[in-house]
Amino acid sequence: MASSHRISRRDFAKFVTAALSTVMGAAMGIPVIGYLIDPALKVQSSEAWIPLGPLESFPKDSPKSFSFTRSNINGWEKTVNSYGGFVIKKSDSDILALSNRCTHLSCSVNWSEEENAYTCPCHEASFDMEGGVLDGPPPHALDHFETKVEEGALFILFPAIPHEG
Amino acid sequence: MFKKIYAWLDERLGFDDLYKGLLDRPEPHGNWWNTLGSASLFLFIMQGATGIFLTVYYTPSPDHAYDSIQYIMDGVAFGWLIRGIHHWGASLMVLVVFIHMLRTFFSASYKYPRELTWIVGSLLFLLTLGMGFTGYLLPFNQRAYWATVVATNIGGVVPGVGPFILRAMRGGTDVSALTLSRFFSAHIWMLPAALAALIGAHLYLIMRLGESAYPDADD
Incomplete structure (x- = not known):
């Protein structure tokens, strides 16, 4: 048992x-x-200071365009994206760096001297020199970059800061 | 509570009958050599599972195959483990299936009424070799490339139809992107589907006919 x-x-x-x-x-x-x-x-940290050249090369009170590329590695593949924007120098201490990406659907805006505005080729949006919306469908003003000046050279901090509100 | 749920399900699904029929079968007195069929089945499932997970990152194109495997090995958490199991499991599966076949041969288990089990098993062995052959190219490194060049050339020396076999295997005259993608397709879809179907037939025959006892002095 x-x-x-x-x-x-x-x-x-x-x-x-x-x-x-x-x-x-x-x-x-x-x-x-x-x-x-x-x-x-x-999570990749993509923050970086991008040099835009000597500060004296930017004209006063007139937007000057700039462009740069950033590469990103996803898995085993490297992708390169282009970015651009405008520097508006009011004085050596008052500098605004705007992104050229329209806040509506991300087309690239261009500065138009005769209209005194950034115009978007896609949906007829326009922005004033400081990036505020003048006309068209964009929900808010253009994004901007944080800036700094070191030894006479201008730097912007990537990525752009979305406009508040 | 669980007993009630189980009884309700069992009444409709018949787990108990299934269990008795599939696993609780009477077995002749055997030894460890009789476990190699189950070991082969286990390895097939293991290769299937790790293979499915490898396809999450693996990319069957000449531009990406090698880099995607480097990424699996160095870039992904436990990628080395998944690929390592698939890599070593592949060799082990060929070995175990072959020894299983030898055991069947030496114990004369292929005789009446189990001839079909033996024939299906032989096809399973060939398909396992096919999995090894097609899987070997997928890392697309120098060794994989040249091994496939040589092995497809071997197919090319068959009298008469050789050149056609060569082109059919390579998807053209050269080992190329077409070779890689057709080997990948064969490796993850065609051969596993055929293997799964034949394993089903093999297991059905074993359940229907039972396993053979070892021959003794009277046989």
Whole structure:
């Protein structure tokens, strides 16, 4: 007669199979979750000071365009994006750097001397020299970059700061 | 509570009958060599699971195949583990399936009434080799490329139809982007589908006919 704390060979085999399966399932399952969500956990810091050249090369009270590229590595692939904007120098200490990306649908705006406005080629939007909306569908003013001057050279901080409100 | 749920489901799904029919079968007295079929099945499932996860990052194009695998190895958490299991599991599967076949041969288990189990099993072995052959190209490094050049050339020396076989395998005259994508397609869709179907047939035959006992002095 088998006493109650003895287990049969069959029950032992069942128990060991279940236990090993659980251990193996966990040992594989947890790494797999990490493997699948890994790219979502990597946040790339894209902040950088972009040099735009000597401050004296920017004319007073007239927007001067600039452009630069930033590269981004996604997985094994490098993508290069172009960005641009306008520097409006009121004085050597009062400098505004605007993004040229229309806040409506991201077309590039151009400075029009005769209209005294930035105009968007896509949907006839226009912005004043400081980036405020004059006409058209944009929901808010143009984004701007933080600026700094070091040893006579102008720098902007990428990425652009969205206009408040 | 759980017993009630289980009884409700069992009445409709028949778990108990399924369990008795599939797993609680009477077995002849065997030894560890009789476990190699289950080991092959386990490896197939393991290769399938890790393979599915590898396709999350792997890209079957000559421009990206090598870089995407470098990314799996160095850039993704546990990518080395998933690919490592798939890599070593592939060799192990060929080995285990082959030893399983040898065991069947030496214990004369292929005889009446299990001839079909043996034939289907032989096809399964060939498909396993096909998985190894097509999978070998996918890393698209020098070794993979030249191994495929040589192996497809071997197909090319078949009398008469050789040049056609060569072009059919390569998808053209050269080992190219077409070769890589057709090997990838064969590796993840065609061969696994054929393997799964034949494994189903193999298991059905085993359940229907049972396993053979080892021959003894009277046989």
